[in-house]
Amino acid sequence: MLQHTDSYYAATAISARDWGSLTESLRCDVCVIGGGFTGLSAALHLAERDFDVVLLEAERIGWGASGRNGGQLGSGQRKDQAWLEEHLGVAVARQLWDLAEEAKQIVRDRIARHGIDCDLKSGILHAGHNPAAAEYFAQAADYLRQNYQYDQIRPVDKTEIGDMLGTDRYFGGNLDVGAGHLHPLNYALGLARAAAAAGVRLFEGSRVSGYDRRDPTTLRTATASVTANFVVLACNGYLESLERRVAGRIMPINNFVLATEPLGSARAKLLIRDDVAVADSKFVIDYYRLSADRRLLFGGGENYTRQFPRDLKKFVRRYMLKVYPELADVEIDFAWGGTLAVTLRRLPHFGRLEPNVYFAQGFSGHGVALTSLAGKLIAEAVAGTAERFDIFANLPCPAFPGGTLLRWPGLVLGMFYYALRDRL
Ligand SMILES: Cc1cc2nc3c(=O)[nH]c(=O)nc-3n(C[C@H](O)[C@H](O)[C@H](O)COP(=O)(O)OP(=O)(O)OC[C@H]3O[C@@H](n4cnc5c(N)ncnc54)[C@H](O)[C@@H]3O)c2cc1C
Numbered sequence: 001m002l003q004h005t006d007s008y009y010a011a012t013a014i015s016a017r018d019w020g021s022l023t024e025s026l027r028c029d030v031c032v033i034g035g036g037f038t039g040l041s042a043a044l045h046l047a048e049r050d051f052d053v054v055l056l057e058a059e060r061i062g063w064g065a066s067g068r069n070g071g072q073l074g075s076g077q078r079k080d081q082a083w084l085e086e087h088l089g090v091a092v093a094r095q096l097w098d099l100a101e102e103a104k105q106i107v108r109d110r111i112a113r114h115g116i117d118c119d120l121k122s123g124i125l126h127a128g129h130n131p132a133a134a135e136y137f138a139q140a141a142d143y144l145r146q147n148y149q150y151d152q153i154r155p156v157d158k159t160e161i162g163d164m165l166g167t168d169r170y171f172g173g174n175l176d177v178g179a180g181h182l183h184p185l186n187y188a189l190g191l192a193r194a195a196a197a198a199g200v201r202l203f204e205g206s207r208v209s210g211y212d213r214r215d216p217t218t219l220r221t222a223t224a225s226v227t228a229n230f231v232v233l234a235c236n237g238y239l240e241s242l243e244r245r246v247a248g249r250i251m252p253i254n255n256f257v258l259a260t261e262p263l264g265s266a267r268a269k270l271l272i273r274d275d276v277a278v279a280d281s282k283f284v285i286d287y288y289r290l291s292a293d294r295r296l297l298f299g300g301g302e303n304y305t306r307q308f309p310r311d312l313k314k315f316v317r318r319y320m321l322k323v324y325p326e327l328a329d330v331e332i333d334f335a336w337g338g339t340l341a342v343t344l345r346r347l348p349h350f351g352r353l354e355p356n357v358y359f360a361q362g363f364s365g366h367g368v369a370l371t372s373l374a375g376k377l378i379a380e381a382v383a384g385t386a387e388r389f390d391i392f393a394n395l396p397c398p399a400f401p402g403g404t405l406l407r408w409p410g411l412v413l414g415m416f417y418y419a420l421r422d423r424l
Pocket of ligand 1: 238
């Protein structure tokens with residue numbers, strides 16, 4: 001079993017406990033595969049509906065993207081509302097907006113109800129790295145205010161964003177105070193504790209190697225098996241070859257984050273005056289925020305291979321210094337990477353593989369809020385009311401050209417092309 005990656009989050013994890021691995025064969029109503037936000041949320045919502053739930057995690061709870069990400073609790077979907085309206089129709093776009101609002105609320109409610117200590121704060125500032133992007137963000141804010149009655153977002157001009165971020169790099173943007181940021185690993189660990197308290201049996205170091213297509217189905221690990229009436233597949237970017245029927249619809253990509261040494265309140269405030277999270281407009285996004293102990297947590301850079309860059313501190317620091325060259329003297333205490341799953345159209349991919357096998361994946365870098373919603377919708381569907389799950393299941397999700405085996409070359413070329421445009 002692999003331990004948590006050496007991250008700021010793992011170093012500041014609260015009450016991480018050892019859940020033990022599966023050693024005996026079990027019977028349950030629902031077996032959840034994957035102990036990230038999606039699996040944990042599904043397990044918790046199912047247990048609250050009186051299902052008998054077993055959750056199997058290959059490594060540690062929150063070991064995947066859920067314990068490593070930028071912590072940005074974003075509004076809406078990865079695609080903006082105007083795009084969704086144009087491609088899916090106004091009615092579906094509105095349903096997706098309302099569900100995404102519910103997603104943020106689920107996270108807030110879980111944190112409050114279970115007393116999860118995960119440094120939740122308000123605000124995401126979207127920063128335009130060129131005039132067109134700044135204009136786009138301003139228009140997107142106006143669009144939400146006018147057409148969705150969402151008054152928690154407002155445009156921010158060049159002068160104001162410069163004052164907020166201590167840099168003249170950006171041309172304007174928008175501030176969404178209905179969005180927020182949190183310590184993702186502590187949120188995941190808190191969900192796990194809540195799930196256990198609700199009756200879920202959680203196991204770590206218990207990789208599922210396969211399951212049959214019967215009803216009930218039997219899932220195998222190296223040492224034991226679980227027989228379940230329903231399966232929830234929640235492996236996202238770490239799915240690998242477990243389920244070839246959905247693997248070709250997602251592309252695993254790697255993204256990287258660093259944590260500086262603590263900067264002290266005064267210096268930290270010069271970087272991010274109002275303690276909001278920041279996400280810029282480049283294709284390979286720079287995203288950053290302050291930790292509770294006043295470090296800069298900076299995400300930047302991606303790659304599309306199975307290997308992470310060898311010197312991650314150096315790799316991400318380059319991105320950070322482009323925004324804040326004044327941090328050249330600052331120590332980098334941690335740098336780490338994680339793998340997320342993107343879909344071709346950057347819409348999440350939900351569905352059923354058999355009448356009793358549900359999955360949700362491909363949150364495309366926008367999963368902190370939507371995964372908690374995914375778990376709730378899966379629980380509704382397993383309990384027999386699938387209308388809301390099916391709003392997502394009906395979204396188009398084309399396979400990557402080349403399928404599971406050959407999807408890499410085309411995507412990598414495309415990604416490099418857009419990443420190159422960022423630099424031009
Ligand atoms: C560096 C980085 C930064 C990001 N920043 C943000 C952000 O700021 N905001 C945002 O909204 N989103 C962000 N994301 C995306 C977000 O983290 C994901 O959308 C979300 O965490 C997905 O959760 P999940 O539970 O579906 O998958 P994961 O958290 O990846 O969990 C999947 C789990 O399944 C387990 N697993 C896989 N195969 C098996 C098996 N066979 N048997 C048992 N277990 C198995 C894995 O070990 C893993 O723990 C980021 C992602 C990364 C990597």
